[in-house]
Amino acid sequence: MWLGSVFVKGYLMKLFWKTGEPYVLATGAALAIILVMSLTLVGVVMSNGLGYFWPRALVKFELKDGSAALGQVTQQEKNPISGIRRFQLKVGNRDVFGQDFRWIDEQDITTRSEPADTVLLERREHGNYFGFLQGVTAEGLNLTAATPYEKLQQARKLVAGKLAATRKIKEQMSDLNNSAESLRLKVQKLEYSGKEKNAAAITELTAVREKAMAEFSGLNEQFTATQADIGRITAQFTDAVGGSKDISLTEIVALQRPNDMSFFAKCGAYLERVRELLLDDPRESNTEGGLFPAIFGTVMMVLMMSLFSLPFGVIAAIYLREYARDGLMTRMVRIAVNNLAGVPSIVYGVFGLGFFVYGIGGSIDSLFFPERLPTPTFGTGGILWSSLTLALLTVPVVIVATEESLASIPKGIREGSLALGATKFQTLTRILLPMATPGIMTGLILSMARAAGEVAPLMIVGVVKLAPTLPFDTNFPFFHMDRKFMHLGFHIYDVGFQSPNVEAAKPMVFVTTMLLLAIVIIASSVAIYLRNRMRGKYTTSTF
Amino acid sequence: MSQTNDQTDKTPILSVSDLNLYYGQAHALKGVNIDMARHQVTAFIGPSGCGKSTLLRCFNRMNDLVESARIEGSIRFNGAEVNDSATDVISLRRRIGMVFQQSNPFPKSIYENVVYGLRIAGVNDKTTLDEAVENSLKSAAIWKEVKDRLNESALGLSGGQAQRICIARAIAVNPEIILMDEPCSALDPISTLKIEELIEELKDKYTIVIVTHNMQQAARVSDVTAFFYLGELIEAGGTRKIFTNPEKKQTEDYITGRFG
Numbered sequence: 001m002w003l004g005s006v007f008v009k010g011y012l013m014k015l016f017w018k019t020g021e022p023y024v025l026a027t028g029a030a031l032a033i034i035l036v037m038s039l040t041l042v043g044v045v046m047s048n049g050l051g052y053f054w055p056r057a058l059v060k061f062e063l064k065d066g067s068a069a070l071g072q073v074t075q076q077e078k079n080p081i082s083g084i085r086r087f088q089l090k091v092g093n094r095d096v097f098g099q100d101f102r103w104i105d106e107q108d109i110t111t112r113s114e115p116a117d118t119v120l121l122e123r124r125e126h127g128n129y130f131g132f133l134q135g136v137t138a139e140g141l142n143l144t145a146a147t148p149y150e151k152l153q154q155a156r157k158l159v160a161g162k163l164a165a166t167r168k169i170k171e172q173m174s175d176l177n178n179s180a181e182s183l184r185l186k187v188q189k190l191e192y193s194g195k196e197k198n199a200a201a202i203t204e205l206t207a208v209r210e211k212a213m214a215e216f217s218g219l220n221e222q223f224t225a226t227q228a229d230i231g232r233i234t235a236q237f238t239d240a241v242g243g244s245k246d247i248s249l250t251e252i253v254a255l256q257r258p259n260d261m262s263f264f265a266k267c268g269a270y271l272e273r274v275r276e277l278l279l280d281d282p283r284e285s286n287t288e289g290g291l292f293p294a295i296f297g298t299v300m301m302v303l304m305m306s307l308f309s310l311p312f313g314v315i316a317a318i319y320l321r322e323y324a325r326d327g328l329m330t331r332m333v334r335i336a337v338n339n340l341a342g343v344p345s346i347v348y349g350v351f352g353l354g355f356f357v358y359g360i361g362g363s364i365d366s367l368f369f370p371e372r373l374p375t376p377t378f379g380t381g382g383i384l385w386s387s388l389t390l391a392l393l394t395v396p397v398v399i400v401a402t403e404e405s406l407a408s409i410p411k412g413i414r415e416g417s418l419a420l421g422a423t424k425f426q427t428l429t430r431i432l433l434p435m436a437t438p439g440i441m442t443g444l445i446l447s448m449a450r451a452a453g454e455v456a457p458l459m460i461v462g463v464v465k466l467a468p469t470l471p472f473d474t475n476f477p478f479f480h481m482d483r484k485f486m487h488l489g490f491h492i493y494d495v496g497f498q499s500p501n502v503e504a505a506k507p508m509v510f511v512t513t514m515l516l517l518a519i520v521i522i523a524s525s526v527a528i529y530l531r532n533r534m535r536g537k538y539t540t541s542t543f
Numbered sequence: 544m545s546q547t548n549d550q551t552d553k554t555p556i557l558s559v560s561d562l563n564l565y566y567g568q569a570h571a572l573k574g575v576n577i578d579m580a581r582h583q584v585t586a587f588i589g590p591s592g593c594g595k596s597t598l599l600r601c602f603n604r605m606n607d608l609v610e611s612a613r614i615e616g617s618i619r620f621n622g623a624e625v626n627d628s629a630t631d632v633i634s635l636r637r638r639i640g641m642v643f644q645q646s647n648p649f650p651k652s653i654y655e656n657v658v659y660g661l662r663i664a665g666v667n668d669k670t671t672l673d674e675a676v677e678n679s680l681k682s683a684a685i686w687k688e689v690k691d692r693l694n695e696s697a698l699g700l701s702g703g704q705a706q707r708i709c710i711a712r713a714i715a716v717n718p719e720i721i722l723m724d725e726p727c728s729a730l731d732p733i734s735t736l737k738i739e740e741l742i743e744e745l746k747d748k749y750t751i752v753i754v755t756h757n758m759q760q761a762a763r764v765s766d767v768t769a770f771f772y773l774g775e776l777i778e779a780g781g782t783r784k785i786f787t788n789p790e791k792k793q794t795e796d797y798i799t800g801r802f803g
Contacts, residue, residue, distance in 0.1 A: 412645050
């Protein structure tokens with residue numbers, strides 16, 4: 001009986017291995033691990049990033065030594081040495097306390113409260129201010145509201161109206177500045193081509209320019225005066241330790257009383273912050289404010305990169321697969337292309353600097369803009385050189401994908417077309433390329449994802465921490481290929497590791513990462529959707 | 544349609560003499576001599592690897608695509624040398640159509656499949672194309688089945704239908720010869736029967752050369768049968784004679800199934 005059962009068990013085990021069940025389980029497990037890993041990645045980024053904009057409660061701790069602290073609890077832990085629980089408090093008021101964060105031991109705390117009248121100010125400089133509103137000094141403003149908080153809100157609305165007026169002046173000034181600059185370049189060019197010959201034109205243009213400059217300085221005076229006028233409208237605050245502070249209303253970006261907000265009010269504040277993130281310019285050396293220039297720069301750079309690498313890669317692959325004679329040379333080229341995809345990206349960056357920026361850019365400058373030298377125009381990093389460098393980096397991916405998809409088209413299809421009297425070129429354009437499009441799209445998706453994530457080569461060929469202008473604007477010729485630009489990947493590095501206040505910038509790192517991830521996912525999804533539509537159209541039954 | 548009169552009707556449309564073909568070192572066709580008459584069905588039979596498909600692909604120069612192929616000897620199509628480097632391969636292929644073993648519809652609509660040959664020849668007149676589609680689909684005996692879905696993808700058709708679309712596609716450019724390389728080997732018996740009936744009808748307008756593994760098929764559809772073995776043409780003659788009273792022992796062994 002016992003022997004029998006051992007025999008049956010052994011037989012069943014053998015059968016178990018024979019069916020291949022364990023291997024199927026192993027493949028399933030591998031897939032599950034990969035799935036969990038990618039979900040974790042997205043989860044970590046989201047959980048760190050999403051909470052950043054939620055208006056958190058301002059907690060006031062009364063301490064045993066008689067002082068007090070006000071701020072947002074960012075984390076709590078057991079002190080690794082003494083074993084006592086402690087809180088990390090973001091106390092803000094960097095200009096007063098000198099630092100944003102403070103650790104407080106639980107045993108030092110006497111009371112913990114969340115006073116409803118605490119205010120949170122987002123300021124243009126020095127980070128957030130946490131404190132209590134005392135009053136508003138508003139000369140020339142007719143404030144009708146009763147409480148100081150309502151008064152402040154009313155004052156802010158009036159100030160916002162005045163600031164809008166100054167913005168118009170600013171726009172006029174920027175237009176004047178642009179035309180003065182283009183005049184200056186014209187004069188420079190005329191002077192370069194012959195000072196005596198163009199003397200009349202030069203004096204004329206200089207006169208026009210001086211007029212514009214005079215107008216500019218007039219406006220500037222007006223602007224500074226109004227600005228100073230508005231700046232005199234201030235509000236008085238006191239902080240947790242009793243110090244008082246006078247803050248100009250132009251300094252205040254946002255005003256909240258987080259302890260007094262309903263859930264919906266908090267949702268509204270959250271959405272407002274998201275809007276600011278997506279559409280506004282950064283502040284405070286990129287650690288606050290929006291990311292619009294970086295988003296724009298990343299998307300534009302990736303699109304330009306695709307514009308260069310897609311046609312180039314596809315044409316190269318067509319030659320390699322359809323026209324080149326299959327021999328040692330073709331095989332070598334193929335190996336070289338595959339290896340090119342594995343070259344460290346910084347190498348491309350250095351190449352881009354030497355070849356595109358100094359080589360081609362330098363030549364363009366000396367040929368077309370000699371009058372501006374030694375100030376470079378194209379002979380310095382810019383969005384054009386960045387996208388070309390990345391196109392070079394991603395072109396092997398497109399080549400390999402195109403070649404693979406051309407190779408996977410059944411021989412019968414080509415022969416069918418040729419047997420009807422089609423030339424090789426007609427077969428290629430009418431049959432093969434449409435059929436290869438889904439595969440080419442796969443290559444494009446991979447290359448776009450890679451380009452969006454690259455940072456190292458871009459640092460050398462055109463990305464900057466803060467670009468004053470976008471590479472696209474309403475001034476002719478609209479696309480400014482020579483301009484430097486901002487990029488989300490570089491932004492992460494810069495905010496996370498180069499900013500003066502790394503601890504405060506940490507959430508911003510995750511928010512930026514989340515955005516970069518979102519851009520890659522959106523771009524890939526669009527491409528995948530297009531690919532699937534084509535696949536439905538061109539897939540043969542023989543695949 | 545070929546502009547035939549009694550004079551040219553008697554001369555062979557295709558005439559092969561002393562044809563040798565090498566794939567690298569391999570000698571695939573050895574001194575083949577055969578003539579094919581107009582408006583007849585010629586069947587090539589023989590075991591796999593005997594060179595019958597290779598010969599078929601010589602007629603429209605499809606062997607050009609094989610880099611290692613080297614051809615000696617002569618093939619004359621209406622008296623003109625096919626293997627001449629001055630021959631216009633494009634117009635040659637337009638006049639000698641081909642249907643393949645595996646049906647190979649393009650990933651386009653049925654309509655676009657049929658007019659493909661015309662479009663690449665530069666015909667874009669809508670009425671001409673419409674007419675060509677209707678005529679060739681009718682000739683290929685598939686008009687009734689697909690006339691309501693001409694704009695649907697040809698990839699959704701069954702194997703037999705797809706093969707008839709490929710025949711219609713070949714007919715649409717109005718060739719003189721249609722080469723068929725085992726057109727029924729991937730089809731079920733009913734589709735096979737339809738294609739065989741079709742060959743019978745097409746014979747009136749076109750000259751057909753068909754390669755087949757199926758000896759019954761050769762016996763049913765062809766007027767002339769040629770038996771190949773190891774790259775050599777063993778025997779060619781009237782189908783009835785080949786199947787009832789072959790001259791060579793090898794032929795008899797093969798058609799009676801006594802072949803090693």
